[in-house]
Structure formats: structure tokens, C-alpha cells
Amino acid sequence: MVMRMSQVVAPTLREDPSEAEVVSHKLMLRGGFIKKLAAGVYTFLPLGYRALRNVIGIIREEMDLSGAQEVCMPTIIPAELWQESGRWPLYGKELFRIKDRHDREFCLGPTHEEVITDLVRDSIRSYKQLPANLYQIQTKFRDEVRPRFGLMRGREFLMKDAYSFHTSEESLEKEYQNMYQTYCRIFDRMGLKYRVVEADSGLIGGGFSQEFMVLAETGEEEIFHCNKCNYSASRESAGVGKYKAQAKAQAEAKVTEIHTPNAKTIEELIAFLKISPDQMIKTLIYETEQGAVAALVRGDHAINEPKLKKVLGVEDLRLADQAVIKKVTGAPVGFAGPVGLKGVKIVADHAVELIPLSVSGANKEDFHLINIVYGRDYKADLTGDLRFAVKNDNCPRCGEGIFDVSRGIEVGHIFKLGTKYSDKMRCVYLDEKNQEQVMIMGCYGIGVSRTVAAAIEQNNDKDGMIWPVPLAPFKAAIVPVNAEEPEQKAVAEKIYHELQAKGLDPLLDDRIDRIGVKLKDIDLFGIPFKVIVGPKGLKEGKVEVKQRRTGAMELVPLDQVSEKLVQLIGG
RNA sequence: CGGGGAGUAGCUUAGCUUGGUAGAGCGCCUGGUUUGGGACCAGGAGGCCGCAGGUUCAAAUCCUGUCUCCCCGACCA
The missing domain is CATH 3.40.50.800 (Anticodon-binding domain)
Structure with a gap:
């Protein structure tokens, strides 16, 4: 076939389309690589599809080389499977639900744990057939609340998802490492600069997971990495290391109540009291299945709810409403503080303990307390790492370095799923002793269409895209x-x-x-x-x-x- | 889902406040002059002004409803 530009369908534009915000989106529209059909739904034109095919090709070659076997599962999935795994009610509106002419419920697959588990439980019976790793490169649907940035966060997108099945944790660990290496080879071959970070595994569940982030100034994700050791983690999961030397509190300064009318937010307070936010204690009242708790973080820090859940050991966690806050603190929203707080568990971030003289709500409308000393005026029932890390925080791994922050785009995610799905869906095999055992699973995804966008996001200049050779159309x-x-x-x-x-x-x-x-x-x-x-x-x-x-x-x-x-x- | 903004030719948009024949630039077609980093001249095609109601002699413009799209936030295997 002769590729003559005069015949290539690539409607280029001289001006940026008004619908695009990020550079990869603008350039792909301008270059005639993609065309929007609906919010978060795009057609790939010849040039865009060529780039996409290059991404697919590299992934497929490396996956095949790793020993994984390619399959292709349906995009439409019966609700029963999702009910079996328990995710049908949990997944929420993001799950694209549809009904057929007989009123039977289905969804468009946003991910395929259920389908693969169903396949494997019927196809694999013996330990002799394990381990196995099956993958597919296929269109996924997620009815995102807010699709944006073109291919970066679409509702329909192309994903490579692989699922492995094992008889032991050791076998899973081995395959996990195999996938880790495979992913490194994939992104190396694509000529992309990336970093692997420790991550939160979210709704998919399971334990340890790592994300592959393509580095780009414009990335959506913040990546924290130690400047001394090789620790790096996403903003969600980055731990905060031990604090260094602490100033000793001046015990003579007494707690004093200050009238602070209308000052409810941190900003209003620091302006009113002329203090800096790191002297403030932010007190958040949460409801959990174990009752209400008061969580304390420093005024300049943001609470990280997954961390809070972990420290508290609770499943259910939500911010309390006004009525509960009033009941717990005796004051309206905005005046909660730890001093004199009764009947709720108090959990404090490590940084809060170290504020020499702190300021918090007085649990009384329009009043705050100053000169609070931890241990003298109040004590937490529990302390821990409760907040999002910030630049220059201490590394939790080596304890020596501090965090640098860069930005990236998540293009790959590898998980150890464990038995979350195999257990619920009875995906079992017979071992050497004729005993029934639940398979242990791993799961490995790459956002294929997103990788195309990420490559452009990382490689462009004022004149347009600059493809790494292996991906160039x-x-x-x-x-x-x-x-x-x-x-x-x-x-x-x-x-x-x-x-x-x-x-x-x-x-x-x-x-x-x-x-x-x-x-x-x-x-x-x-x-x-x-x-x-x-x-x-x-x-x-x-x-x-x-x-x-x-x-x-x-x-x-x-x-x-x-x-x-x-x-x-x-x- | 909350807040903000926008729907006019393939693209970027003016016109809307103050109702009266829908304009421009780019792109496209024809002819000519050009020809080493988005040429020039002349002529031309292309519009249900998002959609539905309403007000009015008359609606792109005013009113009501609705749909879609974009941005910020919340959300995000």
C-alpha cells in the first residue's frame, strides 16, 4: 500500500479547537488523529489509529513473550456475574448499566475480573494447569462523572488487562515480578520516561500494587519520591516518615479562650489571629461503624481518608453532618477542637502532637483556644499517619531523604488481587492431595489509549507532537x-x-x-x-x-x- | 452531583444589551499569478443561528423549558 498524504484522511486544523484544554487533546484534534463523537467517546482516524496500533503491537509482543495468553472477552456482561462478586451494588453510576429486550440486566465491562474468573473456574480444574495468565486488549466503558482531557479520561477507552491465577503466594509473587519486568520492557520500548510508584489499590481490592506513571508536567497525578532512596509513591499512598527534632512546648503559656466571631475556616482564623496555619489543629468529626471519631490534622495539612481508615481499623467512614457535630462538640460546624472533647475517640496525625502551642476550636460557638499543649491540655487515643504527604516531607522508607514531587500520568497498574474474586465466585482447583483450593489472583492493566495521549503529553513542542520513533504513525x-x-x-x-x-x-x-x-x-x-x-x-x-x-x-x-x-x- | 461558561458554515468566531435581509477569518471549489517553513488576486459553494414551546406584524437577538459541550470542585480499577 502506498501512503500518499494527498489521500490520507487527516483533517488538520490551524487553530486549537475550543473543546480541548490539554496539549495532547489539542494536538490530536488539530492533527486529525481523533474526532469526538460524544463526551469522552472518540473515533480514531488513520493517523491516530496508527499510533494506537503501535502501542498495541508493543504491548502484545511483550505480553506474549512473558508467557501470557491473549483472549478476547465480551464487552457486555450479564449482571449476575457482578452480583456474584458483590460489585453490582458497589460500583455505582460509573458502571454503564443496560437492559436487553427481555429486560435482563447487563453492564458494559469497565474491567473484567468477573468474566475472567468465570472463564477460569470452568476451564481450569487442576493444579497442573496453573499458573496461568490471560490477557486481552479491549474496549472498556466507564461512565465517568466527568470525562475530560480527550483520550486521557474517556468513557470508552482501550485497555490491556491481564489476570493471573496461582496455587500459592510464591507463584503469584513470581508472576507479579514477571509482569513488573514486562511492563518496564513495554514502556522502555515505547521510548517513554516513566516511574513506578507504590499505590492504593482502590475498588479492585487486594493488597500491594504499583502504578506505572509516564512523567509529564501536565500529568494529573502527583508522584512523591525520596531524594535519597528509591521510594516513590502516589499522592494517595505516600507515607509520611518520622519527624525530626521537635521544639519543646513552653509549659507556662496557658490555654486561653479567644472570641472569634464568624471565623470558621482556617483562612479566616489565621487572618483573624495572625497565626500561621501550621499552628492550627484541624478537627474533623467522622462517623464510623465504631461510632463518632474526631480526627486531628495540622491546619496546613489535608486529611487522607484511606489512611484514617487504616489507622482506625474501620470499613465505613464518612464526614459527620451538622447535627452529629453539634451533638459531639456542643458547637456548630467550625468550632470543634480536641480540648475537653468527651465521648468520642480522638485520633491525631503525628504532626499535631508536635505543634508547640496550637490553636483549635473551643467546642463553643464563636470561640477558639490558643496555647494548647499536647499531653497537657488533651491527649489523643490514637496517633498515626493520617494526612497526604507534601513536598519535603521525610521519607518513610530510608528515614534520611525528603520528598521531591513530580507529575505523571497513570498508564499501568499491577495488583496482587489475592482471593477477593476467586473466593466469592468459587474459582477453585484440586491440589495434589485432591483438596479443593481457592485460586490466588493477580491483575495487570495498561491504559492503551491513554498511553497514546501520555506519549504526546510528554513529547511535544510549539509545532506539534514529537513521537518517539516506535510509536510514530x-x-x-x-x-x-x-x-x-x-x-x-x-x-x-x-x-x-x-x-x-x-x-x-x-x-x-x-x-x-x-x-x-x-x-x-x-x-x-x-x-x-x-x-x-x-x-x-x-x-x-x-x-x-x-x-x-x-x-x-x-x-x-x-x-x-x-x-x-x-x-x-x-x- | 454542586458552581461557572458556551452552543451561529468543516474550524475559530462577530452579531444578542437596544428584535427588522446572518457577517468575517481560516479551510473547501474554479481560474490566474506565485513556489524552500501556514502566498496573492478574482470568482464561488456552504447556515433549521442546539432543540421545543411562547411573546411579537416580525426572533440568532426577548421569555420558558430542554438537550449537548467545556471548565473548576467532588469522584476516579
């Missing part, structure tokens, strides 16, 4: 300065066929357009190399080879062009 574009001039035309065609013969995936820009227009488009597309065929070069029997990323240009004799590109593209 075309590796090289041959651009005659004047496509109507016979010599240029002939030379361009010849080079085109040479490159194609060498499997270099070239594009021939045969459009009858001014050179500037053609080059602008090719740059926008992010094609790594351009071969410019013009009269100046031809006089000396040469063409120009120009690199998209660096702008570097080299004159290359005609008979050496294909060789040169083989060398540049790397075969």
Missing part, C-alpha cells in the same frame, strides 16, 4: 518542495519506495501545496524524520534529512538516503 515523511516538478517528484517516489522496501513505514507528501504548508502539517503530526527533496539539494545530488525533535538537518547523497534512515530509525 509514520517514521519518516518524504516531502518534495514542489510536487509538480518532475525531477523532485521522481526522486521523492524513488526514496519512498526504497524506504518502504526496508520496512521503514514512510509517508509520501505528494500534495500540490506550498512547502511551508506541508512541513507544518508533518511537524504537527510529529513524524520523527523528514526527507526534503528540493532543487537546492538536487543540484548536488543530495536531499535534506531533518529530525523533528532536534531540528537538526543533514544533506545526504541520494544513494545513501535509505541507509541513513535505517541508521536513524534503528532498523
